[in-house]
Amino acid sequence: MAPIQIRELILLRIGWWIKGWDSLFPYRLEEIQRNPKCLRWSSLKTMSTPPAPDPKLRIWSPPPLSCPKWNVDASLQPSLNKSSIGGVLRDSSGKFRCLFSSPIPSMQINLAKIFAIHRALKISLSSPEFIKHHLIVESDSANAVKWCNEKSGGPWNIHFILNFIRNIHSMGLQVTICHCGRASNSVADGLAKQGLARTDDFIAWL
Template sequence: MSGEQVKNMILLRVGWWIKGWNVQFPYSPDEISRNPQCLRWVESKAKRTLLPLDPSASIWSPPPENWLKWNVDASLHPHLMRTSIGGVLRDHNGKFICLFSSPIPFMEINTAEIFAIHKAMKICKDFNHLHGKKFIVESDSKNAVAWCKEKFGGPWNIQFILNYIRNISSPELQFEICHRGRSSNSVSDGLAKLGLSRQDDFLAWLELLEDRFCNLD
């Protein structure tokens, strides 16, 4: 399964999820798959329209060569009192390496973004084949990024997670955390939304899947 196929699968699943949620969303799952910017639609009493697009923000930017990039996101459904996170890891060629989508305890969205950053870093630490790499972790929450990069501050009840993030970098695992607009990566946004309907964690290694499919040929 290629990275493009995985992306299309995620977008279709997001479309089905929105349809099942029974909101007045004007696009079909197929339309979302063809044009992910449909997800930026908002409804108002006056009219239904797409939000203005910032061309520079809608393009995923690759990391430098020999670096890997995590794009992470969080999603919140206040009526169902559910929160979830998602992330995708790619190399400088845009090749998909890893995906995750996980439900987490119900919480405020900026705090949930910290959980998403923490999840990406913990995956890197827990899997030895990622050791020795350099990573960029991108989030669309300015607050979460600022709290993670400061020596102090942030929500008092998750200081142990913030301290983990602040102290994880080492010679074998180097991280840079940065902020970038949500529209720069629809995949992590879709994975986070899918987590709202999940009961357990989802983690997939695309490199391993590709190797298995190649071995079947």
């Protein structure tokens, strides 16, 4: 892995960790990566016991053994005419296996979330480890999940993407595409938002 990718991963994990125990920290993940000096925020609390999670929020749940799970998301910035996608692949212990964060052409958000599903499947196909294995792909877009699971229909202008997803079984991947709540998709959301500031694809196997 290139040094710049290692640096980005370290800053990403620090950002997630701080957000988990200091809700007052004012900076977003993409701001931490652009300017790591913001980690010196003077009001940053000393490490303490984090508050108990709200039981009403659905947190990320691990997949079954030997069945890795992708969480994917997309982000849109209409004022700059930008869209981006991101995703994280984790195993049954919650260990990160792969990350991606990429800019894409500007498009409606549900279409972008289909592109995120497509990118996760393309990355999986590039690794022989996942051929003949079952994968789960979760998205917080009910429309995107519905269109990907239907045999036909969906937005006409991305039929080539939908047809690829619908025929993924014929390429050796066994995939379940399902809907998840936003609370369980926060890592993918952060990676998607980072993609708005990128000019190239970022993919890291861990």
